[in-house]
Amino acid sequence: MKLDVKYETGVVWQDFQHKQLIDLFEKIKEARSDNKDKNLYRYTIAFLAMYVNHHFKLEEEYMDKYTYPDTALHRKEHQEFIKEIKAFREENINYSEKGADELLTRMGEWILSHILENDQKLGEYIRSFEQKKSAS
Amino acid sequence: MKLDLQFQTGLLWQDSQHKEWIWFLNELTKTQKSKQGQELFNQAVSFLVMYVHHHFGIEEEYMRRYAYPEEKFHGEEHRLYLLRLKDFRGKHREYSDEAVLKMVESMTEWLYSHIMENDKKLGKFILKKEHL
Numbered sequence: 524m525k526l527d528v529k530y531e532t533g534v535v536w537q538d539f540q541h542k543q544l545i546d547l548f549e550k551i552k553e554a555r556s557d558n559k560d561k562n563l564y565r566y567t568i569a570f571l572a573m574y575v576n577h578h579f580k581l582e583e584e585y586m587d588k589y590t591y592p593d594t595a596l597h598r599k600e601h602q603e604f605i606k607e608i609k610a611f612r613e614e615n616i617n618y619s620e621k622g623a624d625e626l627l628t629r630m631g632e633w634i635l636s637h638i639l640e641n642d643q644k645l646g647e648y649i650r651s652f653e654q655k656k657s658a659s
Numbered sequence: 660m661k662l663d664l665q666f667q668t669g670l671l672w673q674d675s676q677h678k679e680w681i682w683f684l685n686e687l688t689k690t691q692k693s694k695q696g697q698e699l700f701n702q703a704v705s706f707l708v709m710y711v712h713h714h715f716g717i718e719e720e721y722m723r724r725y726a727y728p729e730e731k732f733h734g735e736e737h738r739l740y741l742l743r744l745k746d747f748r749g750k751h752r753e754y755s756d757e758a759v760l761k762m763v764e765s766m767t768e769w770l771y772s773h774i775m776e777n778d779k780k781l782g783k784f785i786l787k788k789e790h791l
Contacts, residue, residue: 535724536672539717566705573706574713581675588671657790 530638532646540578541638547571548630555623568626572608579605582645589652597641604633666774668782676714677774683707684763684770690754697754704762708744715741718781725788733777740769 526542547567554564579601586594607629615622662678683706690699715737722730747765751758 535721536717539720543713543716562701566702569702570706570709573710577679577710581672584671584675653789 530635530643532638532642532649534646534649537582537642537646537649540574540581541634541642544571544574544578544634547574548627548634551623552627555620555627564623568612572605572612575608576605582642585649586645589649591645591648593641593644597645600637600641604637666771668774668779670782670785672717673778673782673785676717677770677778680710680714680770681767683710684767687759687763691756691759700754700759704748707766708748711741711744718778721785722781725785727781727784729777729780733781736773736777740773743769 526538526545530541531538532541547570550567551564551571554567557563583594583598583601585591586597591597611622611626611629615626662674662681666677667674668677683703687700687703687707690696690703693699719730719734719737721727722733727733743765747762751762
């Protein structure tokens with residue numbers, strides 16, 4: 524899957540991570556269709572959970588350091604998503620097709636709308652903050 | 660967990676990832692005392708490999724985008740390291756305390772010297788490009 528230009532925030536690491544999130548999403552789909560490799564499926568989901576944590580943490584580090592005004596709301600969105608992944612993993616310890624489909628659908632919707640509604644704003648803020656910093 | 664000042668590049672995302680990488684290595688040492696050693700070890704090692712790929716990926720994206728003069732050299736260092744990692748995994752499919760220790764030791768050593776010799780230079784270059 525390719526991330527459409529409209530999803531780009533202009534912050535290199537952020538865009539890179541969004542792209543990789545979408546790639547992970549693809550990998551889970553592949554692992555799902557390959558019934559034999561259950562370990563791959565499990566590891567990919569575990570990695571996804573870890574990756575999402577990492578990505579959120581990094582965004583939050585920037586929000587804190589650059590005193591982003593919408594931090595509370597953005598952070599809450601992150602926490603809700605993490606809760607959801609956690610619940611999903613607890614319910615789907617073993618491979619299940621239904622579980623995988625649910626995750627894929629939910630994730631896809633969430634990522635795209637979160638990028639459009641929240642990350643674009645944050646990305647813009649990071650870039651303008653860094654420009655101001657360099658000008659002063 | 661803090662990254663010692665001498666290992667900081669000054670780039671937030673880069674420092675944060677280096678810190679996390681070291682955290683991972685610490686996690687790996689914990690598998691030594693665990694009953695589920697093999698399972699945890701497999702998972703920790705595959706995490707680490709995925710994480711390293713990701714981290715190198717971001718650095719390489721910046722190098723490409725900003726036409727970093729040492730892109731080729733730095734990229735080659737990454738590639739060689741991934742080969743080493745692959746080789747290590749091939750040799751240590753089975754969990755053993757010795758394998759964990761070896762991996763953590765050699766990775767920590769590589770990471771710190773790679774930061775000092777390559778990443779600090781790259782970090783400085785990116786900061787300049789982004790006028791930070």
